Amino acid sequence: MPDLSRIGDREKLKPKAGDEPHWHRLRQGVYLGYRPSKKTAGGTWFARFYDADNNRNKRKRLGDYGTLSGHDVFRQAKADAEVWAATVESGGELARSMVTVRDACEAYLEQKPGSIAEGVFRRHVYSDPIAKVKLEKLRRHHLRSWRKRLEQAPALVSRSKTGEKRWKERAKSTVNRDMVPLRAALRQVLEPGRPGSDAAWQEALKPFKGAGKPRDLYLDRVERKRLIDAVSDEARPFVKGLCLLPLRPGALAALTAREFDQRTRSLIVGKDKNDRSRQISLPKDTTDFFAEQVEQKPPASYIFVRSSGKAWAKDSWKRPIKEATKAANLPIAVCAYTLRHSVITDLIRARLPILTVAQLSGTSVAMIEKHYGHLVHDDSEDALSTLLLEDVD
Structure with missing residues (x-):
């Protein structure tokens, strides 16, 4: 059995009868095949997998890898053969339908x-x-x-x-x-x-490095109240929700009535960026606000809905927030994410542990430190200043 990883060995191979490939064993039951061309340099690669349940071999044509050269050809063919064999071994769904x-x-x-x-x-x-x-x-x-x-x-x-x-x-x-x-x-x-x-x-x-913009637009509580008062009646509950919790707008919009429990004053955030659900304990006033929103709504209904009955989405919350921003004489760059940033900033300023802030907002400690670490540093300076000994007798 030839070693297809060696370029010299492959070049010496001759076409076999019936166009049968030369096979190279990758692991038990999995082989990589190479059929040299009869007319030109190079050849075509194949993968073979032994299906023990049916006692027969399955084969797939991988191609000629014409855009690659040298050892890259074998490496890519080997990787493709192993991926294909793994999908066949696990049921074959990807092997049959995963093409493009x-x-x-x-x-x-x-x-x-x-x-x-x-x-x-x-x-x-x-x-x-x-x-x-x-x-x-x-x-x-x-x-x-x-x-x-x-x-x-x-x-x-x-x-x-x-x-x-x-x-x-x-x-x-x-x-x-x-x-x-x-x-x-x-x-x-x-x-x-x-x-x-x-x-x-x-x-x-690969992502651009340093592409994330610093989150520096902040609205204090008075400014957030002005925004809530200026926004349309339809959007007011949704915007107020953004001012009460450090949630992404999409996560708030996706909340359903069944995810809020008034008895335990808890809210389950089930649909968010990281796809991991989390539970938030709510203070009494926030609980009362959510109780108003879910009143007489079936469990599957969205907590925050538009007048049409549909959930809020990026294309629908932008305009009312922009109009309210202008009416309240706030910076023109204010958007839904400004409210999330402002709430997180207040939580950090209240000296809530970074881990807790990260858990509430559904992000990592690293991201909180990256974007809000300077606030923690400022508080650290204030705390260290209490250790000065000049005024001690």
Whole structure:
């Protein structure tokens, strides 16, 4: 049995009768095959898996890896063969239906239905040439081209009262956020390629460094009250909810009546960025506010709804907040996330432990330290100043 990892050994191979590949054992029951071309240099790669339950071999044509050279060819073919064999071994669903990048995205959504990824795939993947690229042929240059198109796509800012769309240049932080779902979907079905090679598809999706903007726009409680008073009656409960809890707007909008328990004064945040549910204990006034919102609503109903009965979403809460911002004479850059930032800032200033703030807001301690660490440092200076001995007799 030849060693297909050795370039010299592969070049010496001759076509076998019946176009049968030369096989290289990867592990028990899993083989990588190579069939040299009769007319040109190079050849075609195959994967083979022995199905013990049915007592027969299954085979898949991997391709010629024409965009790769040297040892990269074997490394990529080996990785593809192992991924394919693993899916066959676990039931074969991916092996039969997982063909294109779009297939990988749809499989990802089956595991995470209703996630932010669904919108990203719809806007930036399904209608893009990347969607039709076969996974076995996917290379770094495909994703570099897709990323360039993503960077050049304008971002929707808002709509005027007449419905006219307003656009702005896509920020690096937005590009980073929109690349996350595709990177996650591909990682479920593809092994990372060898660094520095065109097979290293993952390298094209590395985020921009330092793209996150500092969160420095803060509204104090008086300003937040002015915003609540100025916002429309329809949006007022939702905006007030953002001012009472350090939740992402999307997480607040997704809350249902069954996730609030007035007896125990608790709220379960089930749908959020990290997909991990968490329970929050509410003070009495906040409990009373939520009790008003869920009154006579069935358990499956959203706690905060628009007049149409639909839940709030990014495209629906932007306009009322912008109009209220203008009416309350607040900074024009105020948005829904400004309220989350302001609430977290107040919790830090109240000297609530960073771990507790992170748990309440559904983020990591590292992220809290990154964006709010300077507040902790200021409080540390105040605490250390109490240790001065000048006034001690």
